[in-house]
Amino acid sequence: MKITKKIKRRLKEKQLALYVRLPHTIRDRDDVAKLFTGNFKINLPRQSSRCCYVIFADTEEKMKNLKTIKNTRIDGKRIVVAPANTKIEKKTTIAKKKIVMPEVKIDAKVTKHLFVSNIKCGTRIQELKAAIPGCLSVTMLKPYSSTSRAALIKIESIQLATEYLMNTRERPTVAGRKLRFNIDTRDRHRRHKSKPLKIYDGEPETEQKVIE
Numbered sequence: 001m002k003i004t005k006k007i008k009r010r011l012k013e014k015q016l017a018l019y020v021r022l023p024h025t026i027r028d029r030d031d032v033a034k035l036f037t038g039n040f041k042i043n044l045p046r047q048s049s050r051c052c053y054v055i056f057a058d059t060e061e062k063m064k065n066l067k068t069i070k071n072t073r074i075d076g077k078r079i080v081v082a083p084a085n086t087k088i089e090k091k092t093t094i095a096k097k098k099i100v101m102p103e104v105k106i107d108a109k110v111t112k113h114l115f116v117s118n119i120k121c122g123t124r125i126q127e128l129k130a131a132i133p134g135c136l137s138v139t140m141l142k143p144y145s146s147t148s149r150a151a152l153i154k155i156e157s158i159q160l161a162t163e164y165l166m167n168t169r170e171r172p173t174v175a176g177r178k179l180r181f182n183i184d185t186r187d188r189h190r191r192h193k194s195k196p197l198k199i200y201d202g203e204p205e206t207e208q209k210v211i212e
Contacts (some may be wrong), residue, residue, distance in 0.1 A: 019051070
């Protein structure tokens with residue numbers, strides 16, 4: 001029963017109280033008392049603080065003082081006063097992180113040349129070239145099975161080649177088969193220049209370069 005009465009008393013005091021925050025640390029009750037009129041009591045926190053509660057005898061006294069002190073300043077600084085049952089929150093600004101989308105970088109291994117597989121044996125070069133948008137040239141390779149073969153193709157741009165490798169562009173279908181695109185690993189190796197061939201036909205030796 002005692003606990004219940006104590007809680008009720010605190011709730012009633014809260015309804016009749018004003019929350020006060022001064023621009024400086026409160027030294028004693030006189031710092032706060034000189035700001036208000038009428039019948040009231042001051043509840044100071046145990047530790048030094050700029051805040052306290054002023055409890056009035058009735059709601060009328062509370063609202064009268066709230067209105068009077070509303071624009072009061074100390075040393076040019078505003079006093080914060082509000083009903084104790086109003087939650088006072090410090091305004092906090094949350095810095096929004098700037099979202100930066102990373103730039104899509106093209107893999108250094110990707111070149112304009114691609115390795116194309118799953119080509120049906122019997123497919124002609126022109127037929128394959130016509131089916132692949134952006135294809136500039138086609139070099140057919142030996143069949144790797146009785147029904148399939150591969151080819152090396154040259155695409156007009158690295159960007160387009162990347163789209164084929166990433167499957168962001170629709171894979172062409174030739175002779176009922178979806179083509180498969182992969183990096184041409186052989187393009188990463190430097191091709192050594194052919195050494196000149198020495199030809200001897202009874203005359204002094206001459207050199208002739210192989211035209212690639």
